Amino acid sequence: MTTPEKKDKAEDLRVIGTARRRVDARAKVTGQTRFADDIALPRMAFCKLLRSPHAHARIRNINFSRALAHPGVYLVLTGKDLRIRYGVLPVSQDEQALCLDHVRHVGDPVAAVVAREELTALNALDLIDVDYEILPTISNPEEALATPTPRIHEYGDEGNIHKRVSLQFGDVEASFAESDEVFEDTFFYQGNTHLPIEQHAAVATRDPDGKLTIWSSTQTPHYLHRALARVLRMPAGHIRVIATPNGGGFGGKSDPFHHEIVISRAALILDRPVKIGLTREEVFYCHRGRHPVLMKFRTGVKKDGTITGMHLQTLIDGGAYGSYGVASTLYTGALQTTTYHIPRYKFQGCRTFTNKPPCGPKRGHGTVQPRFGQEVQIDKIAEKLNMDPAEFRLKNAVKPNSLTANFLELGTVGLPECIRQVVKVSGWNEKFRKLPEGRGVGLACSCYLTGAGLPINANAMPHSGVQLKLDRGGGVTLYCGTSEIGQGSDDVLAAIVAEVLGIDTFDIRVYTGDTDLGPVDLGSYSSRVTIMAGNAALQAAERVKSLLAEAVGIKLSVPTEQLRFADHYVYDVGATARRMSFRDAICLAESKFGTLGTVGSYTPPKSAALFPGGGVGPSPTYSYSAAVVEVEVSPETGWLTVSKVWIAHDIGRALNPPLARGQVEGSVYMGLGEALMEEMEYRRLPKKFSHALVHKFPSILEYKSPTSLDMPEIETVLVENPDPRGPFGAKEVGQGPLLPIIPAVANAVYDAVGVRVDESPVTPEKIVKALAEKKAGRAPRYGPKHFPAVNWGFTLFVPPPWEGGDGYALSDIRSAAHRAG
């Protein structure tokens, strides 16, 4: 790993930017991290869910009397016990903890058994008789468009269309007319899943005072808290959600889940703890992973490579429920403008329901698919214009602190530096179009949010809060609602506080993910924790520091601005011998001010995107990445090997460089999995059976993911140009570096053997098919050939900032243009 830009030495940071053991490392390497399934309580019972074997059916009747009579069974629950609908987004309250009368995908839960032993509960599931009336199923968006009835849900924009978006920022067709060339390409991005090694698990118990506590492997304790209060009709203040450290999340543990609600109800009824652990097959059927997306890009360019406009259409396979789908739909069109300047932009997106497990957010939420299309199309455009793809990208790169056509406010932009770095370290100029047949390099770039700028549940409150408590022994305790999912969020919070107070990260106790103990944090998603919880921690730490400084300043007769906190001391920078230990400083301040504690919070800046749909895309700032992938492809078999990956990531500042590098490499790894092999594939069972849509291989063995043998060498460059919006200048790193990998692989395959695979994953089979096309003299390509007709409805017109736009749609009464007539 290299860091090209040396940090300013004058800052003299002691903790931030140094390679440190993370605060929770010891627990992890000794097996003492307490994951949800490691929790066992006295009198604990076990729950199993009966799940639908049909992809679409009405439930006529459920008879569970035999199950209830089975020895060891305590309780059977059905949809009648949990009637209230919920869902993570306010606009998609379409789930039921147990389906009342309608199942929409294989794996939809219909009943729950709670028993003394897990095996007893499992055995009793066989004793529940469910009478289903099987309904026709929809397996993909084209079928959904062609089959408006029967509807999978009673809500949605039309028929089996869940959400439809049509937005236009400037007259794109006029731009195309003035372009030297307009490129039109269709791409398909296959769905895939998170595959965290930890299967979801949870334990719920009724507290001695009658309240409810649940421990769960969730990335979003706050949203689970809300869903539980809603469905159980309990005051939220009587519910305590504790997010246990997640054994991997990647977005898959961001929804409130059936099993969490079911065991909570069961624990309240039985007045004893109830545990559930999902099987791997159940985890596959819970899914909430990457949406399959069909895309059509039309991009206009001038001969000199200037982009004039872009029109993107996306058709999205949502699966059976809403989940984050409305946001996912908007995300497929939100960030196309954040890498290259696109003066006019039109986006149309359509998410349909299908009878498959619901899709949702996975690392790079909704933006991975269109980034693949955009970056492959750019490779095609650059080739046609006879330009180097790196040069094309540099020429069009967005400017820092600028506004995009769709009113996203960019912060620092490290994209050009990332491109220059990967071009340099990969030897791009010596390799591109110069390697022998069968070897190739591909370049791609990306951009990602540093935290969603708007909350899911509209309100004006902070997105994150931190509470600090200082005790007389010199200890500092930090409380925050964040969820540690392996990314290192506890260490980020400890590092920021340690830096400000001049202590060590191991002097700080970090209590996170507990709705009773810590102020609300919205959760570990959208790469929001470092900037939001980090800024909240920074504010809390600065506040308590000023209390300590005031007390110490008076005692030592030193102006507070001359005091420095470092190495467990508060000292006079002018005369370092004049000092006081951190512990004594606490006692002094406590004598003066009373018990010491401060809070900090963070609310993102107001967004400039005021049009409907503008809530998705804004972020306090954005990260940038560029990657070069080198591949070897066998022209005979299509066998594809990635030999090396070079990646540069604009992180603002790396708070703990080995952890930052780990996030980059983990993203590259996951990107390679998506690029090369991972896919959620379904098949229909024969009609004489159930005709159900089942997962082709709901097991880790058959859902291929890269192993230690498949990982190429990765050279990571962290580009550090601190962004004033982030704590100590930090931006996100957990998701962005995944995005350039998939298009870079596809572009490298083209460089190696001259064929385009416009569909993920890029498999040997597809390469061979494309090579056969090439040999037959047809277009050397494998990928979708058409984009179906979609009734997009009314298109909102929003003039871009440079055409007098004020962020509102023209038709909006709040728009100045509207009022001016």
Added chain:
Amino acid sequence: MPIAPEESKKTAQIKLVLNGEEMDVAFAPYKTLLEVLREDLWHTGTKHGCELGECGACAVLVNGKPVLSCLLLALECGGTNVTTVEGLGVNGELHPLQDAFADLGAAQCGYCTPGILVTMKALLDSSANPTRDMIREALSGNLCRCTGYLQIFEAVESAVLNIAEAKKQASAA
């Protein structure tokens, strides 16, 4: 009144040595070594990711060899010597592998880590100076979704050097 379920009757019993300590344990006979370790012996350091022998999270050492404890009936383990992640450190000191994993970012979420640590211990026990290819090969049955493996390779290599250095110092002293 709920009746005792047949499934839970602890009719099986074995003796084994777990992390150097002799143990007697009674359990329901269908249980795997993984389940008995976690549920009957309260050693929850060993994890599960599939219970089908596919992910490697449940790896433990039986008589020094890495095995997938989810595929092994506990009944087959009578008289064996079992090492789990809880048995790697000595007297509160971390094993050099654990230190290296903690310092070099080799554990992110930490869920696959126990299985990987014992698998790597078996490798180092059989080969004091493994090449990266040997590390890759030995790790190929342990899936990690967080790290991309590279920092794990580096941590193992760092531990190898530290163990060799400690040995050199011990023999010099």
